[in-house]
Amino acid sequence: MKQKMSFSLMRATFAAVALMFTAVTSAQAELLIRITEGADSAIPVSVVPFAENGSMPAGDKLSSIVQADLAMSGEFRPLPPEKMLSLPSKRSDVYFRDWRMLGQRYVLVGELTRNGDRVQARYELFDVNREERILGETAAAPASNIRSLAHHVSDKVYEAITGVPGAFSTKLAYVTLQRANGKALYRLQVSDIDGKRAGIRLESKEPILSPAWSPDGKKLAYVSFETGKPAIFIHQLSSGERTKVADFPGLNSAPTWSADGQSLLMTLSKDGNAEIYQMNLQSRKVTKLTNHWAIDTEAAWDSSGKGIFFTSDRSGGPQIYYMEEPGAEPRRLTFGSRYNARPRPDSTGKYVYYVHQRDRAFTIARTNLESGDETVLTRTESDESPSVSPNGRMLIYATKQNGESILTVISADGGAAYSLPASEGDVRDPAWGPIVR
Amino acid sequence: MKLSAQAKVIALLFSVGLVAGCSTTGENMEDGGYGSDVEPIDQDGGSTVYGGGDQGGISSSSMTEEERMEIQKQTEQQALREVTTFYFDFDTSEIKPEARDVLMAHARYLSNNPGQKVRLEGHGDERGSKEYNLALGERRANAVQRFLVVNGASRGQMETVSYGEEKPAVMGSSESAWAQNRRVELVFE
16 A cells, blocks of 8 residues: 555656656757668659648648658659659649659649648549559648648558558657766657657656657657666656656666557566566566576567567677567577677568677678578668667668767668768667557 | 875875874874873873874884884775776676776775775676667676675675666777776765
């Protein structure tokens, strides 16, 4: 009873603190976006500027946001509007011969209609070679939320062409770090995947790390040193309410969620050294899943929700291991290098991504779980914290550029890329959010 | 705390002087007036307080060889304890041989001063993964803690925390920066 009371007291205190922080919504260090390279195999697509009925809000046009989204994925090469021979907004105005001549595979046309404080989009996607409409839809959003409407259109276009749901409406969580006069300021932020609409969720003078999204996209678990030592918090994004769920002696780190959102995997060292535990979030009870004198950490459920990937240095250096089920005898998966750590499986169950040392460089690699083949994906040198997009098509990670930490997004096969440097200071610890329906 | 070499010498000389003073004036230094010009007097308890006399109160010749050795040892120990940061090789938590004498001095000091608390802060360099580095930093701090306990300190005097790669001592991505960042710091409270 007494313990329960102090828990709720604690919760109330943290909620108050968080509210204070969430009130600061303007991002001090915003993310910039730089498309660094496109894949050779990128599909030519034309996003024709949408016709407009009624007044539209100032700022980026919906069609230019869609065009940027598709380019950013690396899988598409949008035609600049100035090279288009006509600007159709409905099927009857689309001359397929013209678009074929321009080497285009797909054409997206549409119109926007202002309806009170809402904007409605009607849009159609055509396959140029087959001269067929492959997508036709209307969607609406508040006029203040053109960006969300645009990302929704991008998701639909992406899915119509590739057969895989788009991830343009998903969110990123990350931590920025600014240093001034020897003082550090850490900020946990959430933004769109192009770095836009960033908002600060927590600000601290002590380190914040390892943000992890709940499967419903409503909460973040993370590690904060605000009490002078690492503790795991769960942060409700809509209310700003925070709960400290793990504050055992020693390490409380590396939280990741189960698919049902009911439990967390985490690393605790309360019994002497770093082991992996599962915490039931209702009862707060922890169950120990590994038992070894070596470091066991960075656990994540596989796509089936049955097995667990993790890092262990039981062989002498960090390597990726897999448990068929919680507590089962671990099997080593990586052998090609003396340092492999921080596994992150994708949603398809086909690949696991991780930090991989090659010669002196720390890169991101993936292993095909069927064949066991390993591929190094990055050419940068101090890479860490890989996080896969929920559709398995893109990967974000942290790396260094000119001495500062930046985020880089690549297609999951290592092809195209864009980077998200902070306008000021470091940005690190990216976590790609789920697709929320 | 960082002292210049000169300041250290002065501090050491001063502490030697104090110890020497203590050894000649005995336990009633505060009564006797350290360095003052008084004659020996009998006190109720029968102990004798010596004043300065011809030798000005401080006399190294009045120290036994044993005492001098003890002073020298204490001076050396104190000098050793000026070092509070211990470095590690990449992905290891093994205490380097050159750190042992210094850690022994810290262990002895903690053992002699049971009220003294110390915080052991473990760190790693920026390479590799953050969470693994957090665990590695803890293992380094634990290695130092074990060494101190084996050599006489008590576990209750110590608290360990790992910052992983979050608090580098030196900014930059060079071998030298990395080497300075893989460390355990002893913070006396």
